[in-house]
Amino acid sequence: xxxxxxxxxxxxxxxxxxxxxxxxxxxxxxxxxxxxxxxxxxxxxxxxxxxxxxxxxxxxxxxxxxxxxxxxxxxxxxxxxxxxxxxxxxxxxxxxxxxxxxxxxxxxxxxxxxxxxxxxxxxxxxxxxxxxxxxxxxxxxxxxxxxxxxxxxxxxxxxxxxxxxxxxxxxxxxxxxxxxxxxxxxxxxxxxxxxxxxxxxxxxxxxxxxxxxxxxxxxxxxxxxxxxxxxxxxxxxxxxxxxxxxxxxxxxxxxxxxxxxxxxxxxxxxxxxxxxxxxxxxxxxxxxxxxxxxxxxxxxxxxxxxxxxxxxxxxxxxxxxxxxxxxxxxxxxxxxxxxxxxxxxxxxxxxxxxxxxxxxxxxxxxxxxxxxxxxxxxxx
Amino acid sequence: xxxxxxxxxxxxxxxxxxxxxxxxxxxxxxxxxxxxxxxxxxxxxxxxxxxxxxxxxxxxxxxxxxxxxxxxxxxxxxxxxxxxxxxxxxxxxxxxxxxxxxxxxxxxxxxxxxxxxxxxxxxxxxxxxxxxxxxxxxxxxxxxxxxxxxxxxxxxxxxxx
Amino acid sequence: xxxxxxxxxxxxxxxxxxxxxxxxxxxxxxxxxxxxxxxxxxxxxxxxxxxxxxxxxxxxxxxxxxxxxxxxxxxxxxxxxxxxxxxxxxxxxxxxxxxxxxxxxxxxxxxxxxxxxxxxxxxxxxxxxxxxxxxxxxxxxxxxxxxxxxxxxxxxxxxxxxxxxxxxx
Numbered sequence: 076x077x078x079x080x081x082x083x084x085x086x087x088x089x090x091x092x093x094x095x096x097x098x099x100x101x102x103x104x105x106x107x108x109x110x111x112x113x114x115x116x117x118x119x120x121x122x123x124x125x126x127x128x129x130x131x132x133x134x135x136x137x138x139x140x141x142x143x144x145x146x147x148x149x150x151x152x153x154x155x156x157x158x159x160x161x162x163x164x165x166x167x168x169x170x171x172x173x174x175x176x177x178x179x180x181x182x183x184x185x186x187x188x189x190x191x192x193x194x195x196x197x198x199x200x201x202x203x204x205x206x207x208x209x210x211x212x213x214x215x216x217x218x219x220x221x222x223x224x225x226x227x228x229x230x231x232x233x234x235x236x237x238x239x240x241x242x243x244x245x246x247x248x249x250x251x252x253x254x255x256x257x258x259x260x261x262x263x264x265x266x267x268x269x270x271x272x273x274x275x276x277x278x279x280x281x282x283x284x285x286x287x288x289x290x291x292x293x294x295x296x297x298x299x300x301x302x303x304x305x306x307x308x309x310x311x312x313x314x315x316x317x318x319x320x321x322x323x324x325x326x327x328x329x330x331x332x333x334x335x336x337x338x339x340x341x342x343x344x345x346x347x348x349x350x351x352x353x354x355x356x357x358x359x360x361x362x363x364x365x366x367x368x369x370x371x372x373x374x375x376x377x378x379x380x381x382x383x384x385x386x387x388x389x390x391x392x393x394x395x396x397x398x399x400x401x402x403x404x405x406x407x408x409x410x411x412x413x414x415x416x417x418x419x420x421x422x423x424x425x426x427x428x429x430x431x432x433x434x435x436x437x438x439x440x441x442x443x444x445x446x447x448x449x450x451x452x453x454x455x
Numbered sequence: 456x457x458x459x460x461x462x463x464x465x466x467x468x469x470x471x472x473x474x475x476x477x478x479x480x481x482x483x484x485x486x487x488x489x490x491x492x493x494x495x496x497x498x499x500x501x502x503x504x505x506x507x508x509x510x511x512x513x514x515x516x517x518x519x520x521x522x523x524x525x526x527x528x529x530x531x532x533x534x535x536x537x538x539x540x541x542x543x544x545x546x547x548x549x550x551x552x553x554x555x556x557x558x559x560x561x562x563x564x565x566x567x568x569x570x571x572x573x574x575x576x577x578x579x580x581x582x583x584x585x586x587x588x589x590x591x592x593x594x595x596x597x598x599x600x601x602x603x604x605x606x607x608x609x610x611x612x613x614x615x616x
Numbered sequence: 617x618x619x620x621x622x623x624x625x626x627x628x629x630x631x632x633x634x635x636x637x638x639x640x641x642x643x644x645x646x647x648x649x650x651x652x653x654x655x656x657x658x659x660x661x662x663x664x665x666x667x668x669x670x671x672x673x674x675x676x677x678x679x680x681x682x683x684x685x686x687x688x689x690x691x692x693x694x695x696x697x698x699x700x701x702x703x704x705x706x707x708x709x710x711x712x713x714x715x716x717x718x719x720x721x722x723x724x725x726x727x728x729x730x731x732x733x734x735x736x737x738x739x740x741x742x743x744x745x746x747x748x749x750x751x752x753x754x755x756x757x758x759x760x761x762x763x764x765x766x767x768x769x770x771x772x773x774x775x776x777x778x779x780x781x782x783x784x785x
Contacts, residue, residue, distance in 0.1 A: 077538075078535065078538055085489070085490070085491070085494070086490055086535060105749060105750065106532075106534050106748075106749055106750040106751060106752070107532060107534050107535045107538070108490060108491055108529075108530065108532055108535070109532050109534060109569050109750040109751060110530055110532065110565050110567075110569055110570055111565065111567040111568055111569040111570070111759060111766075112565075113735075113760060114567060114568070114759055114760055114764075114766060115565060115566075115567050115766070118766055126564065127564065130491070130492055130564065133491065133492035133495060134495065149643055150643070152643065177495070192498075192502070193502060193503050196498065196499055196502030196503065196504070197502065197503050197504065199499070199502075200499070200502075200504045203499075213496075213588075213590060214492060214495065214496065214588055215492070215587060215588070274723070276671060276672060277722055277723045277724065278723045278724050279672070279673060279674070279722065279723070279724030290697075292697060297697075297700040298700055386642040386643070387642070387647070387704075388642070388643055388645065389645065389675070389693055389702060389704065391674065391702075398674065400674060400675055400693070402675060402677060402691070402693070404679055412679070413679045413680075415675070415677045417674060417675040417677075417693075421727060421731075422724055422727070424727070425723070425724060425726060425727040426723075429723075450491070451491050451492065454532075454750055455750075532752075533752050534751070534752035534753075561771065562769070562771075566766075566768050566769055566771075567766050567767055567768065568759055568764075568765075568766065568767040569751070569759070572769050572771075
């Protein structure tokens with residue numbers, strides 16, 4: 076199954092060993108989108124590497140930004156103001172909705188329910204409208220910066236997001252009506268691409284795949300970051316371990332994301348959108364234009380870059396695909412000595428072999444759709 | 456006076472070039488070739504809001520033998536380059552190439568060992584659409600420009616390609 | 617968090633005192649630098665210990681320090697579902713030395729080690745299929761090493777067919 080294929084969600088190549096129609100072995104061959112992001116990030120300042128992180132998991136760009144910014148902020152040891160944290164949570168959950176909508180659209184398209192893609196992309200346009208409202212860009216917004224947000228939230232942010240909150244629950248119910256009890260969908264997804272919980276742990280699966288095997292683990296609850304501990308939400312799990320279980324888990328996750336966004340909007344604190352840490356975080360523009368000290372800091376940060384302490388940090392966050400982790404090694408210079416991204420999709424592609432063995436070729440398509448990979452992240 | 460009065464109703468007069476070009480530009484069939492982030496914007500262009508089937512691209516063919524337009528959307532790595540050339544050679548003539556996005560046009564954000572600096576190093580590109588990723592409206596603008604370009608072609612030049 | 621880390625440090629020091637070179641605490645994270653030969657024993661110890669249960673290999677990567685004699689530093693990140701903590705184990709190897717493969721303990725080490733081999737050139741002993749995974753076939757060199765150039769191509773501002781763009785290595 077070559078790199079150019081309508082159902083491989085990118086340039087994934089699978090070498091299938093078949094016995095008639097049954098799959099004996101499925102070996103993924105990746106690397107067709109290898110971009111050398113980690114090497115490029117070593118030659119850029121810390122804040123200049125943020126746009127590179129957007130382009131890895133390009134369906135949930137704000138999640139990647141969040142992970143990177145949290146890792147660098149941990150390295151620097153700075154505190155982020157409440158408002159920036161809550162805004163980050165709100166946008167990260169919108170990103171989760173974005174990613175799951177595209178997932179359900181393309182997965183259903185592969186299995187045969189073609190109209191799902193049109194519905195999902197219609198919903199997604201609203202979320203892209205929010206991205207455009209806050210940052211000006213539809214996809215690669217790079218809205219999170221080291222120390223907080225790039226710009227303050229616009230005044231009609233609350234209103235526009237509430238429109239989505241009012242619209243989406245009924246639409247998600249519509250999708251569930253179309254798919255959950257549908258006999259064709261159930262036949263194609265129940266019992267397909269099974270992986271046991273022990274194998275899942277050994278294969279390093281995280282995120283919705285692990286939760287669909289019955290293991291209740293979510294980094295937002297166990298290792299909360301960016302004030303997630305203040306929000307009230309459930310972790311959906313399912314014991315099916317198959318494609319249908321992953322679908323059920325993700326649909327419920329979408330509803331929980333809506334719950335979190337509503338709480339974030341209702342309780343959004345006021346305050347600064349950027350931390351006050353002279354020397355590492357850019358000061359607000361009004362101060363730069365009026366105070367000499369801020370001007371000097373602004374100049375030094377932009378031209379020389381920041382000088383973090385020597386050390387290394389790892390920050391893992393719960394992205395829509397799984398656990399994305401940023402491991403940053405710093406040697407005191409303005410350039411990261413090593414920026415490593417732990418990609419969830421890379422690990423999930425490694426588990427494809429176990430999932431596809433003994434199944435049919437059509438089940439391979441369902442399996443690839445269900446593990447929700449993004450090739451930009453697999454190959455970096 | 457003139458020829459128009461002597462011919463009965465229901466007959467159009469034109470050149471063969473114009474007829475053929477009108478047919479070609481109105482029903483371009485793109486090859487489903489999404490590489491990276493620009494592919495998602497391409498999929499959004501096919502989606503209900505910025506419907507691309509208004510311009511004749513109702514179907515996205517998966518096989519290169521049945522398509523006549525390649526929209527190279529996304530960064531082209533050195534590993535992928537021979538495959539793109541092979542796909543392009545499999546397409547029957549006449550064929551056109553749109554380089555969508557900054558990475559396909561000139562390497563984009565990435566200037567390193569792994570990314571080909573522009574797909575025009577290996578394929579003859581007709582229209583470049585800049586952006587990272589380009590908005591669906593920009594892609595539609597690029598496709599309309601391609602359609603204008605096709606209108607001006609003559610059959611002789613297309614066959615030689 | 618740090619309470620568990622103190623227990624882990626104490627227990628590891630008791631069991632593997634000769635193999636631990638360095639322990640560091642930075643921003644609430646615990647990192648052990650151990651001898652290469654004790655790698656699999658330490659990993660198994662942390663995985664099987666009933667009190668700590670670091671059963672999950674989150675990440676396996678490497679860093680290149682060309683100034684040191686042992687230039688390759690392979691980093692293992694472990695996670696425990698019971699205590700919700702991470703632990704980092706590092707080993708160092710000279711260029712050309714082999715590191716024991718963790719594929720016997722975790723399946724996920726398979727793709728990670730192939731990637732480290734592809735990008736850094738570190739060979740893992742006992743890996744079933746140590747081949748390049750990300751770079752094209754026939755690629756020479758190990759991209760993420762510090763002495764491999766970024767290969768920046770100078771952008772052209774005028775179109776010229778005879779004068780190919782300059783590639784800065």
